[in-house]
Each structure stands twice: as structure tokens, then as C-alpha cells.
Amino acid sequence: AQSVTQPDIHITVSEGASLELRCNYSYGATPYLFWYVQSPGQGLQLLLKYFSGDTLVQGIKGFEAEFKRSQSSFNLRKPSVHWSDAAEYFCAVDAGDNYGQNFVFGPGTRLSVLP
Amino acid sequence: EAGVTQFPSHSVIEKGQTVTLRCDPISGHDNLYWYRRVMGKEIKFLLHFVKESKQDESGMPNNRFLAERTGGTYSTLKVQPAELEDSGVYFCASSQEGTGWETQYFGPGTRLLVL
Numbered sequence: 001a002q003s004v005t006q007p008d009i010h011i012t013v014s015e016g017a018s019l020e021l022r023c024n025y026s027y028g029a030t031p032y033l034f035w036y037v038q039s040p041g042q043g044l045q046l047l048l049k050y051f052s053g054d055t056l057v058q059g060i061k062g063f064e065a066e067f068k069r070s071q072s073s074f075n076l077r078k079p080s081v082h083w084s085d086a087a088e089y090f091c092a093v094d095a096g097d098n099y100g101q102n103f104v105f106g107p108g109t110r111l112s113v114l115p
Numbered sequence: 116e117a118g119v120t121q122f123p124s125h126s127v128i129e130k131g132q133t134v135t136l137r138c139d140p141i142s143g144h145d146n147l148y149w150y151r152r153v154m155g156k157e158i159k160f161l162l163h164f165v166k167e168s169k170q171d172e173s174g175m176p177n178n179r180f181l182a183e184r185t186g187g188t189y190s191t192l193k194v195q196p197a198e199l200e201d202s203g204v205y206f207c208a209s210s211q212e213g214t215g216w217e218t219q220y221f222g223p224g225t226r227l228l229v230l
Binding site: 004023034036042043044045046047090102104105106107108 | 118156157160221
């Protein structure tokens with residue numbers, strides 16, 4: 001069965017510092033990978049997704065992620081964190097067949113940003 | 116364009132009572148999904164509708180949960196009778212019908228507390 005791990009439950013960074021959130025997955029086939037963010041009181045917002053092609057994916061809000069097949073990883077990065085980035089971040093793998101689609105989510109990483 | 120909406124935003128009920136959650140997907144989206152996040156755990160897939168048909172309900176925890184999507188528009192998720200372990204956040208998502216792997220857009224969630 002597919003699984004997703006996010007080793008860091010909580011990360012604190014200073015505003016302006018760089019950020020990397022880790023995501024590792026276990027999946028038998030070519031994965032479809034996603035990063036979502038949930039700000040307080042909000043729904044899950046898609047940051048970026050990887051289906052195929054270029055392994056470095058650009059997303060919204062200045063985020064990017066790199067797919068590394070050899071490491072089964074899809075880490076999320078941002079060069080300079082803003083206070084508004086404080087939220088919970090979820091990595092997800094698509095677990096559906098070619099018609100249905102449902103996600104296996106990681107446990108989430110909560111990001112705190114210091115002024 | 117309105118996003119995915121969910122009602123209510125919060126619900127507090129007693130064990131044994133019934134609660135019905137509602138999800139209005141983005142207009143024109145044939146795919147509708149329910150997920151839930153039990154306290155401290157991962158976000159888990161519950162089920163997937165394509166229009167009014169249940170495409171995949173493998174994530175439904177037991178027969179106390181009943182999801183419907185009459186007419187292929189909004190969906191309801193009823194929990195009857197509610198148990199303490201049902202407490203958590205219930206998310207709804209929708210996506211367009213297409214070739215698959217369409218982006219899922221999530222609602223803000225309904226926070227359910229069973230006392």
C-alpha cells in the first residue's frame with residue numbers, strides 16, 4: 001500500500017530564512033505527487049504537483065519541489081520564508097487507478113515563522 | 116468563481132446523535148471526494164463520487180457513515196449514530212471530469228466534535 005512520510009512534525013524558521021520540508025513516499029508505480037498547504041481556518045490549497053517531466057516543479061507563492069526517484073522523495077523548498085507562510089503543509093501521493101483518484105496524505109508538517 | 120463550500124463549519128454533538136455534513140463542489144465539477152482527519156492522524160480518503168455515482172467508497176470506516184449525492188450536485192455525509200472516535204475535520208474536494216489526475220480543490224472543512 002502507498003504511504004507518505006513527513007519526518008518533521010513541526011519546524012520553526014525565521015522570516016527571510018530558507019525552508020525545506022521533507023517528504024518521502026512508498027509507491028509501486030510512477031507516482032503523482034502533490035503538496036498542499038492549510039492556513040488556519042482555510043481549506044487545503046494546492047501548492048504544486050508533479051506528474052512527469054522536469055523533476056523540479058515550480059508552484060505558487062514562490063515554492064518549488066524536486067522529485068528524486070532514487071530517494072523516493074519530493075521535498076518542498078522556498079528560498080525566503082514570509083510570515084504568511086506559517087501553516088500546515090501536506091505531501092500527498094495519488095493512490096487511484098486511471099479513472100478514480102484519491103490521495104494518501106502524509107501526516108503534515110506545521111511551520112512556524114519567527115519575526 | 117466560488118470554491119468548494121462546506122456546511123457547517125463546526126458541529127458539536129453528543130455521542131449517539133446524528134449529524135449531516137454538506138458539501139457544495141465547484142460548479143461543473145463531476146468528481147467529489149470526502150476525506151477526514153481524525154485528531155493527530157493523517158488525512159484519510161473516505162469516498163469518491165463521479166456525478167451521482169459512488170466510484171470508490173473503500174475509505175468509509177463503517178456503516179454508520181452514509182454519503183449521498185443526489186442529482187450529482189451537492190453531497191451530504193451523514194454519521195448515525197455518532198461515536199467519540201468520529202471527531203475530526205471532514206474535508207470535501209472536487210475536480211473536473213477529465214483524463215484523470217485532475218487537480219482537487221478542497222473546501223475549508225467541517226470540524227466535528229462528538230462528546
